[in-house]
Amino acid sequence: MAILEAQSIIKQYRQYDTVVTAVNRASLKVEDGEFIAIIGSSGSGKSTFLHVMAGLIRPNYGHVLIRNNDITKMSPDELNRFRGQFMGMVFQKHNLIPQFTALENIMIPTVMLNKDEYHFEEHLKKLITTLKLSDRLNHLPSELSGGQQQRVAIARAMINRPQVLFADEPTGNLDRANADEVLDLLLQTRELIGQTIIMVTHDLSIAEKADRIFRMDNGELRLYRDRDGRYMDIK
Amino acid sequence: MDRLGTYLKKNLTLALKAVLYNFRQYAVFFIAIFLVQTLLGIITAASDNDNILEHGYVSDEYDYHVLLSDLNEQQRLTLVNDTQTVFGDEYIFDIVRETARSEEGAYDRRYDLYISLHEDLDTNYRIFEARYFHEMAALSEEGLRVSTSPLMHFDRNLRANRIYYLIFLSVLTVVSVFFLMSLYSVRLNHYNFTYGIYMTYGADFKKMFGTAFWEMFVIAAITFIPSCIVSAVTDLIIYVCSGERFTWRITGSLKVLLFSMVIISLSVILPMWRLSRREPMNALIAEDNSNLVISPRQSFDLSKTRFPSGYCVSSLWRFRKYQIRQILTSVIFIAMFMSVLFYADVCRKQLDYDLPQFTANFAGTGYTYTVEDYEYLSDISGITALSKDVSTRAADIHSHAALDSSDVKLSARAAYLSDGSGDRAVNSVSYHPCDSEILEFLGRYSCDGDPGKVLSEDVNYIIVTDGYDNISRFRFKPGDVIRIGKAVRQRGFIGDNLSGLELLDKELDSYYFEYTEFTVCAVLKDIPCFGGAPLYMRTDLYETITDSQAVYDTVDIYIDKDSDISEVNRIKEDIRKWTELYEGVSLADRNTASEYRIEKAKCKPVIYTVCAFIALVFAPLIQIFTQTLYYEKREGEFDILRAFGAVSGEIRSIHMGDGIFGMVSGVILSQAINLGAVYAVFYFCNVIIPKFGGVDIRYPFAMPIFAILLGIAVAAASAMISSHLPYRSYLKKKREDDTAENLTSEPEH
Ligand SMILES: Nc1ncnc2c1ncn2[C@@H]1O[C@H](COP(=O)(O)OP(=O)(O)OP(=O)(O)O)[C@@H](O)[C@H]1O
Ligand SMILES: [Mg+2]
Secondary structure (H helix, E strand, O other): OOEEEEEEEEEEEOOOOEEEEEEEEEEEEOOOOEEEEEOOOOOOHHHHHHHHHOOOOOEEEEEEEEEOOEHHOOHHHHHHHHHHHHEEEOOOOOOOOOOHHHHHHHHHHHHOOOOOOOOOOOHHHHHHOOOOOHHOOOOOOOHOHHHHHHHHHOOOOHOOOOOEEEEEEOOOOOOHHHHHHHHHHHHHHHHHHEEEEEEEOHHHHHHOOOOEEEEEEOOOOEEEOOOOOOOOOOO | OOOHHHHHHHHHHHHHHHHOOOOHHHHHHHHHHHHHHHHHHHHHHHHHHHHHHHHHHHHHHHHOOOOEEEEEEHHHHHHHHHHHHOOOOOOOOEEEHHHHHHHOOOOEEEEEEEEEEEOOOOHHHHHHHHHHHHHHHOOOOOOOOOEOHHHHHHHHHHHHHHHHHHHHHHHHHHHHHHHHHHHHHHHHOOOOOHHHHHHOOOOOOOHHHHHHHHHHHHHHHHHHHHHHHHHHHHHHHHHHHHHOOOOHHHHHHHHHHHHHHHHHHHHHHHHHHHHOOOOOHHOOOOOHHHHHHOOOOOOHHHHOOOOOHHHHHHHHHOHHHHHHHHHHHHHHHHHHHHHHHHHHEEEEEEHHOOOEEEEEEEOOOOOOOHHHHHHHHOOOOOEEEEEEEEEEHHHHOOOOEEEEEHHHHOOOOOEEEOOOOOHHHHHEEEEEEEHHHHHHOOOOOOOOEHHHHHOOOOOOOEEOOEEOOOOOOEEOOOEEEEEEEEEEEEEEOOOOOOOOOHHHHHHHHHHEEEEEEEOOOOOOOOOOOOOOEEEEEHHHHHHHHHOOOOOOOOEEEEEEEOHHHHHHHHHEEEEEEEEHOOOOEEEEEEOHHHHHHHHOOHHHHHHHHHHHHHHHHHHHHHHHHHHHHHHHHHHHHHHHHHHHHOOOOHHHHHHHHHHHHHHHHHHHHHHHHHHHHHHHHHHHHHHHHHHOOOOOOOOOOOOOOHHHHHHHHHHHHHHHHHHHHHHOOOOOHHHHHHHHHHHHHHHHO
């Protein structure tokens, strides 16, 4: 069953007299537990597409269905709650709250979920050890290195064990070894809870680990490599 | 119940922590909510105290509810006999006192009976009325003269006081909500990014509103007690200084607590709602001031702008909407200050204004009020003025006044005369006869010229008023000539249901007029003139123009407002001796002196003045808060400028440039808005209140110069301070950064 289905998404930015078509009729169907990578050149619309799928911006046209719920039809409140429960998001820019410590930043989603019976201590411990954050938990984002900030952002996205994880270049600021470790962590949780991952990346060696790879060109999305490892012809 | 307990405890502790840990961030809300609660407290405690005072005065001065006057023997006995036959709970009244007039045994001996009703006044009054009024009225040709005392009306007065309080409370609520909402929107704008993150990870409106509400609740709870104390002490000082008692009631404070809850919820709900409707991404990318930059955007050719002056101008332009909005928000409170101050002055003038204590009415008796009566009444000690009046409205007799067009202001309803004179016709005037007695009474109004000339036999002089509906509309000067047109012959059809200018236009076409020329000898400036401008002329001229007799049916009797109740009663008795000379003349007591005492005790002018000054504090508070957050977000920009060679003096110039812009536009805007706001209050008091049956008083449209200067000073100062303080704090931060760098680099040496 498809856990996520994006149907001919169009997103345009209008500014006075210029129109930028960031995403142009992009469609994507993702199976439950699948790992999708999206590659493409800078400014091709990858982040915009990811944000639309995560309901962070509304498309001008098209629908996004997550577990058969059309999130483009939800009210802002429904959408935010739905996202809080089922989706995780790692931004391209780490987007940490500057006044909050690393630990506080990680815990934000649990506060929003507001469920007392929800136990995350075990999970949290595992996340921070794997992400090598144990001795940086009480630092403010401005006191962390770029890579550390990115790792905090990843922990924040994963703390609620979301069904669908959207990640916009999560390993962009990390060196090879760290990037691989973070990827391993993602794949482990995926094993554990059957998480679906949709990741934008520049790193081809990481993209190779995905089930399928898509490529964004000027807002248009095309399959680049299918499940069986076959590469498509792209003009 | 248990769950509610844990829910409250959890939310309150969270909110308390948030508020105390980030005290600097919330400090402005502590001050703001404290001020709002203090205002609420002052108004509420004063209103409670007013009711207590009013009750005290009324029950001190009156011991009866109903006064039946001029009863004949039979009427009197109807009541007296009934008090002697007691039948249980039907016993609903006592006769407090009875006064008899004329000789004992005289055949037309008359009595006044003062009746006090038992508990449950309204019901008992109705029973009393049903049981006796009809029966007693039948026993005399003159019927029955009933009047009720303020003690009877006390409930009604309390209701009126409560409505007055509610109106003031509503105004206050609107102002406070606007104030706190502006502050909260500024705060939300500053923490846009944080809320974007919350929304990304699942926060909905309920969650965000809940958090915000509990935070504000905690602040309101903390400021509550201090605000109670400050407001109670303020009221105490105000009342005690004017020699009144002040009683504080706990219920008043509970009202304040309740209302401050309503106010904070209202002020948080809207900004939060708007925020929660936004796309999270939209909130996220606005982490700098970029959301304050408006479209259409145009890149400045920065290479051609001079630094820092041109740069400062370009930033002002970039953030023009923000700048205007923040100045406007702050300036609105200066206007609030002005208009409340103006209203306080209105209350003061209303208090000083003389109203008649008694009115004697000759209508239907066959007698009229004459010079002899004037002489008789003037001899009674304690009577300060007598006012007789009769008038005819121009519109009622198809008449109008023709004025030189230069005498007519734009605000006057005036038609054009087609006789080639270029004069304008006005029918919003009323004609009054004038004699020495009326002239004496007119002396209380301020005027230009010599009113005495109006009595001259050789020349037709006239005393005019410079406006109608209590607003100045004419530019009369002594010596101007006006003509009064009297309709002499109809020449065309005139429809029904016309009034005002339409009627006048039609009349000018449908009648021939005969004009009488008058020379203005005096211009009245502050005479109440709702409904038409009074014009005073010699009695014979009045009678010719209006085709009616100048007959005076009523006379208003003024006494010294400070007279105590026994003095009032003494004067009343003296006047009664005069009314007895005429059969059927009635005397109405308007209880003006008591009402004056009660109104004076309420100290409204001082209380409103204090409120005005508190509202004035809102202006700089909101501006400083807004600007602090705005500049905090521009610090990154200043860092970059410094990194590329700008020195702190230049950064300072950018701030000062903004400050000067804010100062100039703030002063200009505030003067414009002040004018509008004060005019609105002026119009309300001068026109709307009389229109709905309130006292007709003409208040001048003027503000004391000190208030205007203060308004300007506050507008200017808060603009300068609000851009200077952020610079100081930026500078301090940079210095700290520098020292921190020095410290870390030291060990290397
Ligand atoms: N808020 C916005 N308003 C206007 N245009 C925007 C906005 N956000 C993005 N764009 C435009 O949309 C296009 C796609 O942007 P997007 O961020 O999706 O690119 P990307 O593929 O993620 O690039 P990169 O690899 O550099 O991150 C760009 O041309 C950008 O200028
Ligand atoms: Mg991107």
